[in-house]
Amino acid sequence: MAQSSKYVELFVAESREHLQQCNAQLLAWERDLEQDAPIAELFRNVHTLKGMAATLGYSRLANLAHAFEHVLGSVRDGGVAPSAELVEVSFRVVDRLEQGVALAAGGNDDAIQDRELADELVSFSKPATGTFPVPALRADKTPQPEAGGVVVRIAIAPGTPMAGARAALVLRRAESLGAVSAVSPPVDTWGSEAFTGDFACRIATAAQDDAIQAELSQVGDVASVTVIRGATPAATSSPATQVRVDLARLDRLVNLGGELSVMAHRLAADLARREDPALVAAGHALDVLVTDLQEQVLRVRMAPVGEVFERFPRAVRDLARHLEKRVRLEIEGADIEIDRAILEELPKILLHLLRNAVDHGIETPAARKKAGKGSEGRIRLSARRDRSTVIITVADDGRGIDEVAVRAQARELGWGADADAPDLLRILGRPGFSTRREVSDVSGRGVGFDAVLHRVRALGGSTELRAPAEGGTMIVLKLPISVAVVPALLLRVANDRFAVPLGFVAETARLAPEVDGGKVTYRGRELPLVLLGRREAGPVRPGVILEVGGRQGVLLVDTLLGQEDVVVRPVNAPRGVPRWVNGATILSDGLPALVLDPTALV
């Protein structure tokens, strides 16, 4: 909204009055903590101030006023006991609000120090959101239509402010059609912010479907009105309907889906060679259907990354405060879905990267100012889907990595070859590396960066370090959307075929035969040789450079066969399998191959 000076003047004048009254009420409250009157008045004054500030877009001022109002509301409602400490903090808050009004009116809302005081206030009460749980609209609780009446299901458009109040307006309209009963979920839960606005109720009306829909849709922001008649079975496919399924059963379903998909693919390929066009078409149709089925089955195991991301803003804030820094975490792509098994591993990995960003990347407010940046650092945590992978990026606008210092320390540690490797992760990801001599109590201890790289690899993913042109540091994680299907490199050694998860493959090359005491010289570096069974040194052969947690090894092979998404299944052999075998898979030609576990090889 345009900030005409008329409004700003009114705002300043009225705010001063309200804050003066606040001071008077605080003094009265301090004299007698058990009085109710000053609290009610304080609440009202602060509430009004908040409303004005929010309307003019003074978000920090509004934020502080909101925190204050919330605590006062809790005191009024008996949720928080009044105390001398709270009164003391309240005085400081009123002072800060007074300064804030002047700053905001001068166009400097950004300069208001709202956070710490707001945090102090929060420490007196419970957080403002999630007051009480709302029972979801469940199919089994949906009222059944009776003679002479209908059941309606109403959905409020997603994103509508105060969906519960919007739903209450619809309910009022429904009452104009006839007596309303069996409202689900009950109206007394609609005040919660968690209520989505979707509800069902019975209306005793003789009106036709379209008349009911027209009447109820007159309230704005109604997404849908579904009328259910007695003859129609209750629609059970409501979005809120959920079932709980044992994860082990799901896994079996995923495995079967995977094999079915491979078989269908093979069958389609076989049929494509037939003369009969009907068979060819049927084969393709089957292949498409099964691929679709496989995708749907995999989706059952998936959950949005937001489930994990949502814990981080608080963690980052706490950490930043601890280090006396100011950091804002921005989250993008919270709705991107990934396999639950991977999702469960994400917190450890991301927390480590975020800690690094706050501790090592983002500078102190003073240092940032010196560098001509805003005093508040930014970290962006984003997820996006790229074909069969999910790409998660952690980017900060901090000082970036000092490449010279990193390489210097690597040399000091005697890591000659790695010190000059183009990829800095060679150094940063090696166990024992730290540029911080004094170990901070935030990061630098516990899991190292090598552990992060290792975890990502173990999930079949890869890690990349980037130094964006605009400064700061960016870590890019590439993860498969599902653990059940892994992109793999296929290769042949003697008469056997193997699959190596691509996440462990650094590169492939044709290698000279200077096999010397189990070592191969490659690009001036001596790498340990990995042999499957007994192999003699021979002529130039293809080799796969495997990389596991910063360590590398060369696997000499006879033929590289290509790349394929494989479904990894455990192998149950009575005498066991070599420890470097991770499982088995059926390739698209219908024949089996062993899946290698590079972590056991390198």
Next chain:
Amino acid sequence: MGHTVLVCDDAIFMRTMISDILAQAGYEVIGEAESGAQAVQRYKELKPDLVTMDIVMPDMSGIEAVREICKADPDARILMCSAMGQQALVVEAIQAGAKDFVVKPFQPSRVLEAVQRLLG
């Protein structure tokens, strides 16, 4: 056009802003009130086509005022003006008889949309 409106809010700032939004759209603001009690009294005097009602006000809350006004005139068209986080109060106001609501900070278009819905 030419519908009449009574604007109730304890902040002059808010009253001015709402009045400006409505006046620019051609509505006639015929009165203001800065407390719940005053809102009830002025409604009876002025019989406006529409009332905008703040919730948190001194001397009788906006919800009480809605109840009182609807007791006297069940067809009163009252638009609640609420801050974020007051959903429970807005639901209460609607049960008391309020016909629609808008959420602060206001977007003029949302306010006018609601007003048109009520007066249309």
